[in-house]
Amino acid sequence: MRVRAPEAAPSVIKTVPVVEFKGVTKAYDGGVVGLQRASMSIGRGEFVFLVGPTGCGKSTCIRLLLKELEPNEGEVLIAGKALSKVTSKRVPMLRRNVGTVFQDYKLLPNRTIYDNVAYSLAVIGESRDEIRRKVPDILRLVGLSTKLHAYPDELSGGEQQRVSIARAFVNHPPLLLADEPTGNLDPETSIGIMQLIYRINRTGTTVVVATHDKEMVDKMRRRVVELREGRVVRDQQMGLYRPDESTTEFAIRLRGELGIGAQGISS
């Protein structure tokens, strides 16, 4: 097993995983299965891709980690603490320690970029001086220092996503969750966003990215956890979006995806 952050002591990583799923099952009210006895463990400082087709349970994982949902079975732990033991009063505290980035950015539409980021600092009771110092800093970091007073609908998708990353990271949370962060963006913008997330990871923040952006996963070569119908079917260090496959397997899959049989080509 490879250890991601070389400067961190391996023993520490082993003892307290930042995120742990222990046999987690989540079925939605309509009978739709989100997760089935899924187990995984993510150590401090790791960068993990959750991959799989739509409906495989990626978003369910993210929402369980935010305690937006409760598992039917099993246990979700963050930094060794079971989320089922977090009272609803303490949920805001939990969320302050977990930065989140969403496909639809989830910015506050009636606030400027500056105020959007400032809000998550105001929430934890930062003084006005601190807010005035930190917000321009973080917005410079994500490359938006010129648009402090623009409203979200005046920005491009990539820029909005940068704001939401800035908001998620301004408190320096130990864990950053991203649910399809590049889902609405073109490939070039996506790379910029991923680089930003990677830079955050390099500061020691554990990052979990749910995505079906194959190119990105293949390019980054990080740990990949693949989900299929709610089950963990693969957990691979430095993995690709799809498991390594031989050329023949690839050809068979490609034909299947294109909807042409073996004879289809000759005719």
Add this chain to the structure above:
Amino acid sequence: MFFFKEALRGLRRSSAPALAAMLTVLITALVLGVFIPVVQATMGAASDVRERVVVDVYVADGASDAERQSAQRAIERTANVRSVDFVSKDEALARAREKNPRAFREGSELLGTNPLPASFRIVPEKADDVGRIVDRLAPKGPDGAREPQLTAIDEVRYREEDTEQILSVTGLVTVVTGGLALLLVIASVALIANTIRLSIFARRREVEVMRLVGATNWFIRWPFMIEGVIVGFAGVALAVLLLTIAKESVLEPMSHRWEFFATPDTIAYPLLVALLVVAGVAVSAAGSGLTLRRFLRV
């Protein structure tokens, strides 16, 4: 301070729903402000009429003074009696003469003696109790006729028909106006709460995002409630302004012309204003807070 600024920002950025909520408060406060005194005047008039319900107890002509006095004491001890007023034969004649001077001008000479009996006029504690007083003083015998209990009493009368009519009509008026007032209050509360609900519904996404970045429930709730207070206060303040103008320009000149019109006891104007302000602000703030609760469930 932060919350207050947040509330102002909310009002500025979603001024249309806020305006709608304010108008709702304004209109309901106006209607209530007009209706409350009207209800009170009606009820006051009804109870004025009820004051006129009395029982007359006629003293037998042959009764001695001692008998008469013991009868008075007995009546005073009877339950539900507020006051007893003795009317002597002479007084009765004087009153009758006053009422109908022509009939008595020659009449008294013609009659020779005073035909009117002395009587007690009983004012009941409550008009509805009049029947019970009569029953106590002169219970119905087996043949249906009333038999006075005391020997000094000749007859007990309470103008049955009139009394029944007064009681039923005023009772109906009281119940109907009271019911209307209650309905109006309920409708006002529901209307205001609903308008505020809608304005918050429009911003539920915003609340969701606030929760996701770790805002506590009260951190989200305060600005919304302050918004509610501002909206409620603005609406009521405008309504009070309009009511005052209407009162000064319409009601005041009218009360000079028809003095009897303005007399029933109605709520003092400052008290009415205070009531409207408190109610408007409280309903708006509570409406905001309660609506938010739905979105704040984790």
